[in-house]
Amino acid sequence: MTLLLTLLYFFAGTLCANHDAGPNNQMNDGLQQVRRQSEGLVDLTQVVGHKLAIVGDYLHIHGGWAEYADPGTGNVTYGGSGPPQPRTLSIYLGEPWDSEHVEINIIDSSDLPHFLNQEVWMDPSGDSFWAWGGQYQDGPHNLNPWRFTPDGDGGGSWEEVPMEGADGYDALLKPIQGAVTVTGRDTAYILGGQARQEPLEEYHSEFLKGLVSYDMDANSWANTSAGCCIESLVQDDHIQGFFTPSFGANGLLVYVGFWWTPESQVDMGTVKFYDPETDTWNSQATSGETPFHRVGYCAIGVESPDGTYEIYMYGGMPIFYWEFDEWPEELWILTLPGFHWMKADIAMTGSFRFKQQCIRAGGRQMLSVGGELRLEGPDLMPLSYILDGGVYRHHLPVLDMTNLSWSNEFDPDMDEYDSPQMVKDWYSEGNLDDVPWFNEEVKSLFIRSASTQPPSTRATATDISPTGFAISTGVTALPNTSDDGAGLPQVTAGAVAGGAALAILLGL
Numbered sequence: 363m364t365l366l367l368t369l370l371y372f373f374a375g376t377l378c379a380n381h382d383a384g385p386n387n388q389m390n391d392g393l394q395q396v397r398r399q400s401e402g403l404v405d406l407t408q409v410v411g412h413k414l415a416i417v418g419d420y421l422h423i424h425g426g427w428a429e430y431a432d433p434g435t436g437n438v439t440y441g442g443s444g445p446p447q448p449r450t451l452s453i454y455l456g457e458p459w460d461s462e463h464v465e466i467n468i469i470d471s472s473d474l475p476h477f478l479n480q481e482v483w484m485d486p487s488g489d490s491f492w493a494w495g496g497q498y499q500d501g502p503h504n505l506n507p508w509r510f511t512p513d514g515d516g517g518g519s520w521e522e523v524p525m526e527g528a529d530g531y532d533a534l535l536k537p538i539q540g541a542v543t544v545t546g547r548d549t550a551y552i553l554g555g556q557a558r559q560e561p562l563e564e565y566h567s568e569f570l571k572g573l574v575s576y577d578m579d580a581n582s583w584a585n586t587s588a589g590c591c592i593e594s595l596v597q598d599d600h601i602q603g604f605f606t607p608s609f610g611a612n613g614l615l616v617y618v619g620f621w622w623t624p625e626s627q628v629d630m631g632t633v634k635f636y637d638p639e640t641d642t643w644n645s646q647a648t649s650g651e652t653p654f655h656r657v658g659y660c661a662i663g664v665e666s667p668d669g670t671y672e673i674y675m676y677g678g679m680p681i682f683y684w685e686f687d688e689w690p691e692e693l694w695i696l697t698l699p700g701f702h703w704m705k706a707d708i709a710m711t712g713s714f715r716f717k718q719q720c721i722r723a724g725g726r727q728m729l730s731v732g733g734e735l736r737l738e739g740p741d742l743m744p745l746s747y748i749l750d751g752g753v754y755r756h757h758l759p760v761l762d763m764t765n766l767s768w769s770n771e772f773d774p775d776m777d778e779y780d781s782p783q784m785v786k787d788w789y790s791e792g793n794l795d796d797v798p799w800f801n802e803e804v805k806s807l808f809i810r811s812a813s814t815q816p817p818s819t820r821a822t823a824t825d826i827s828p829t830g831f832a833i834s835t836g837v838t839a840l841p842n843t844s845d846d847g848a849g850l851p852q853v854t855a856g857a858v859a860g861g862a863a864l865a866i867l868l869g870l
Contacts (some may be wrong), residue, residue, distance in 0.1 A: 364402045365432055368597060370593075374619035374795070379536055387736060391678075393394070397635075400849045403449075406675060409577060410717040410732065410733065410734055411425060411426040411479045411717075411760040412424060412425050412426025412719060412721045412732055413425060413426075413481075413482040413493070413548035413719060414482075414483070414508075414720075414721045414722060414729075414730070414731055415491040416455070416491070416723055417480055417484075417488075417489065417490065417491060417512050418512060418531050419454060419455050419513060419720070420452045420453065420454060420455060420516060421452065421453045421455055421729065421730060421731075422450055422451065422452050422491070422510070422512070422518075422725060423450065423451040423452070423453075423574040423732070424480070424493060424510070425450075425480055425481060425493070425496070426449050426450075426732065427481075428695065431578065432690040438565055445534060449468055449470075449471055450471050450474075450510065450518070450520075451466050451469065451471040452466070452469060452512070452516045452517070452518075453465070453466055453467070453758075454467075454468040454722060454725055455772070456774055457774060458772060458773050458774065458820075459771070459772050459773075460760035460770045460771045460772070461760075461770040461771075464772075465757060469516075469517050469518055471520055473519075473520055474508055474520040479495075479496045480494060480495055480496035480509050481493070481496070481552050482494075483497045484632050485509065485578075486548070486578065489511065489512070490509050490510055490511040490512070491509070491510055492507050492508065492509050492510075492523070493508050493509075494507035494508070495552075505521060505525070506522050506524055506525050507522075507523050507525070508520050508522050508523065509521055509523050509750050510520065515717065520685065527581075528581045528582065528583060529550045529580075529582035529583060530574075530581050530582060530583030530585065531576075541859075549575065549638060551603065551615055551636075552574075553601070553603060553617065559584055563837065564649065575587040586744050587680045589643060596831040598681050601617055601618070601619030602617070602618055602619055602659075602660075602661040602675070603615060603618075604615065604616045604618075604662075604663035604673060605663075606635075606663065606665070606671045607700060607770075608641060608669055608671070609639070609664060609671070609698070609699065609807055610637050610807045610809050611639040612634045612638065612639050613638070614637055614638075614807060615635060615636040615638070616633060616634075616635045616663070616673075616698070616788035617633070617634045617635065617636075618633055618661065618673060618675075618696060619817055626835055627658070627769060628651050629644075629655055630648070630653050630655075630703070631647060631648050631741060632645055632646075632647060632648070633645065633647075633648060633696070634703060635745045635807075636844075637807065638772075641851065642780075644677050644800065644803065644804050644807070644865050645800060645804075646701050646804055647701065647798065647800065648696065648701045648702060648705035648800065649660055649700075649701060649798075650702045650704060650705055651677065651703055651705055651798070652703055653675065653694045653703065653705075654680055655680065656678035656679060656680050657678060657679055657718075657735075658675045658677065658678045658679050658716040658717040658718075658734075659675055659676060659678025660675070660676055660715075660718050660719055660730060660733075661674060661676070661720065662674055662720050662721060662728055664722055664726075664763065664779050665779075666779060666780055666781040667780060668780075668781060668786075668789075669767060670697055670698065670699070670700070670785065670789070671697070671698040671699075672695055672696070672697050672763070672781060672782075672785060673695065673696040673697075673698075674693060674695055674720075674728060674760070674761070674763055675693070675694040675695075675696070676693050676694075676715075676718075676720060676728075676730060677691075677715040677716060677718055677730070677733065678716060679716045691706055692705050692706060692708070693705075693709050693761070693766070695782070695785065697781070697782075697785050697789075698808065699794065699808035699809055700788060700789065700793060700794050700795070700797060701797060702786070702788060702793065704784055704785065706782070706784070708768060715730065715734065716733055716734045717732075717734050718730050718731060718732050718733025718734075719731050719732060720732070722779075723772070723781060724773060724775075724776050724781070725775075725776035725778050726762060726763045726776055726777060726779040727760050727761065727762060727763070727773070727776050728760070728763055728770065729758060729759075729760055729761075730758070730760075730771070731761045732759070744810070748860070750859065756769070758772075761778060762770050763782065764777070764779060764781070764782055766782050766784075780851060793807075793843070814852070824853065
């Protein structure tokens with residue numbers, strides 16, 4: 363039975379990794395095939411292995427491997443042709459658009475080696491983002507991180523950041539895929555993933571464990587143990603991470619997903635979190651209907667004016683997919699500190715996605731970008747569906763997280779985020795009092811009275827939220843970099859960003 367579960371896990375977890383490589387194991391991001399919208403419908407039908415970052419007024423789509431359809435002939439091409447040409451795309455967020463008429467800028471990134479499944483985080487200045495790790499088409503691997511600086515007009519340039527002399531860097535195993543990136547305040551974190559072993563000609567990989575931190579100001583790296591998941595196989599297609607700024611003494615890292623080991627499986631009914639102040643891991647059980655086991659979903663987190671923190675989860679493929687006649691397309695919400703799951707039945711009919719990326723943009727809006735359509739047997743969705751426009755209408759769907767509605771239209775002037783009514787109702791009914799806390803230590807991290815907070819972060823009477831817990835307001839975040847506020851920039855790698863240093867959860 364253990365062997366069977368192991369095989370099932372690797373099939374589900376590496377399905378897209380193998381698919382990303384394209385025919386003949388060639389990795390090609392295919393992004394050069396995306397045309398400007400002024401020439402007609404965007405012909406990008408599917409993209410995986412990409413990451414998102416928002417800097418200023420632009421959304422950036424970095425890396426990945428694409429499938430695209432020619433609207434004139436109907437031919438579907440997988441990964442393009444010829445040698446890979448690395449590309450970064452950008453979309454202007456300063457004006458309204460709909461997904462059928464959005465202009466996509468193609469940024470020439472010829473100096474950047476083509477990588478798939480890189481980790482992305484924000485620079486502390488807020489005016490650039492970094493990319494590190496990932497799979498490289500041809501050896502030897504270039505292991506230095508790269509930094510992208512936008513020009514403010516939809517373009518920008520990449521530069522390599524040498525790590526020679528960086529304390530602790532040479533001892534690290536670098537993730538080629540699957541790590542879970544979270545950044546917040548002055549630290550960013552990457553959990554798990556896989557590393558490639560020598561020789562490069564053969565595909566050998568191992569799952570990474572441990573907590574590695576990188577201080578960009580000091581240019582130093584350090585490694586400690588990740589007590590959450592010494593035995594777990596952690597990949598970003600089944601676990602997502604978030605920085606919650608108002609919980610704990612100075613923010614907590616929260617991880618939600620399917621925790622898998624060869625001996626056991628822990629579903630989304632268990633949330634794990636890390637306190638950087640005390641270097642400790644804890645967990646807490648959730649209530650409500652729990653989402654089914656899935657991989658390849660996207661999720662973002664956002665803090666409400668009431669001091670709650672909502673995690674929105676969409677898409678993904680059931681791990682035991684053969685047990686489902688239909689793959690649910692609903693939206694799931696996990697609210698903290700209630701640790702309660704809620705299901706919002708607002709599906710985009712016929713537009714199920716797997717391995718897409720999501721990011722918060724424009725107040726209370728969430729963008730879903732790319733991903734694969736559901737498989738029909740061994741094939742993709744019918745070509746007739748692609749040509750009828752189903753893909754084009756929904757490759758950039760927009761979620762209003764407050765009203766809980768999908769559309770194809772983005773509005774840069776959308777109101778700021780507030781919790782949806784179903785979340786407000788749950789707290790107003792007094793359900794927070796009934797949370798079965800794991801222990802008092804965990805409870806104190808999420809529910810604090812104003813009198814128990816340190817003087818520097820103590821909330822005033824007006825800062826006590828309607829849910830009955832204090833909102834910590836005394837910590838000053840970097841300007842315009844909060845991953846949970848309305849400001850930009852942001853990044854997503856299944857997570858949200860805005861810090862001054864990188865910390866990486868992987869193993870040595």
